[in-house]
Amino acid sequence: MTASSDVVLASRDGHVMTWTINLPETRNPISGDDVVERLVQLVDEANADHETRVVILTGAGSAFSAGGNVKDMADRKGMFGGAPYQLREGYRRGIQRLPKALYHCEVPIIAAVNGPAVGAGCDLAMMCDMRVASTNAFFAESFVKLGIIPGDGGAWLLPRIIGASRAAEMSFTGDRVDAATALDWGMVSRVVEPEALLATARELADRVAVNPPHALRMTKKLLREGQRQDLDSILELSAAMQALSHHTADHTEALAAFLERRPGQFTGK
Helix, strand or coil: CCCCCCCEEEEEECCEEEEEECCHHHCCECCCHHHHHHHHHHHHHHHHCCCCCEEEEEECCCCCECECCHHHHHHCCHHHCCCHHHHHHHHHHCCCHHHHHHHCCCCCEEEEECCCEECHHHHHHHHCCEEEEECCCEEECCHHHHCCCCCCCHHHHHHHHHCHHHHHHHHHHCCEEEHHHHHHCCCCCEEECHHHHHHHHHHHHHHHHCCCHHHHHHHHHHHHHCCCCCHHHHHHHHHHHHHHHHCCHHHHHHHHHHHHCCCCCCCCC
C-alpha cells in the first residue's frame, strides 16, 4: 500500500519536522490503514535522514486525535470487520504498527496536543517522548466506554508515564483528564493557551535540535532500553555508545565551543 501524504502532512523548518494528522472533519482518527502507513513511512524517513533532529506531532483542526473511527467500528468496517481472527490480524497489521514505529523512531518526538486526545489518540500522545498541551486539550483512555480494551499498547504506555494507580483510574473509568490535571500528573510538561501551543512546542524542539544529533539519537535509545533492561545491561550499552560519542567530530566541536564560550555548530559527524 502506498501512503497518502494528505492524511498526515509533513513540513520541515531547519532540523525540525512537523507532522500534522490532517483529517479534521472526523477529528483525526488514526485507525485507518492510510494514516498508519503514512506515519510509519514518516518514521522511516526520519530515521534515515540525519538532518532531522526533532519531530513535532499535532492534529489539524480542533482535535489532536479521536483515536479509532467509531463509525467504522459501529459499521464493522476496515480493521473492525470480520471474524475474531481477522480482527486480531487487523489490529496487528494495522494500528499496532504505530506504537512499534514511534517507539523505534530514533529522534525525539514532541506531541503538541491541541485538543481532545481520546482512546488511541490519548495513547498516540503517550507514544511521544515529550508532550505539551493546549488549555483546550483533554485526555481520555476511554476504551471501556465502548466495551473494548486498549488495543494499541495503552496498557503498557500509560502506567509508565503517570503510574499504575492513575493509569488504572483512567482505564477503568474512561473519564476525561483535563490539561491542568494532566500537567499535575506529569502526563504533559506544560500547558499553554491554544495560540501559543505550536510556538511553545517549537521552542522546546529548538532547544533539543541545537544539540549534536548522534548524541541525541543514542540518548533516546538509552532511555528506551532503560525501560526494559537492568542496570548492568544499560551500563554496558552506555559504555559502548559513549566510546562512539567520544570519536565524533561533534564531540570535538562541543568541547571547543564550551571552552571558547560560544554556541556549538554541529554537523552530525
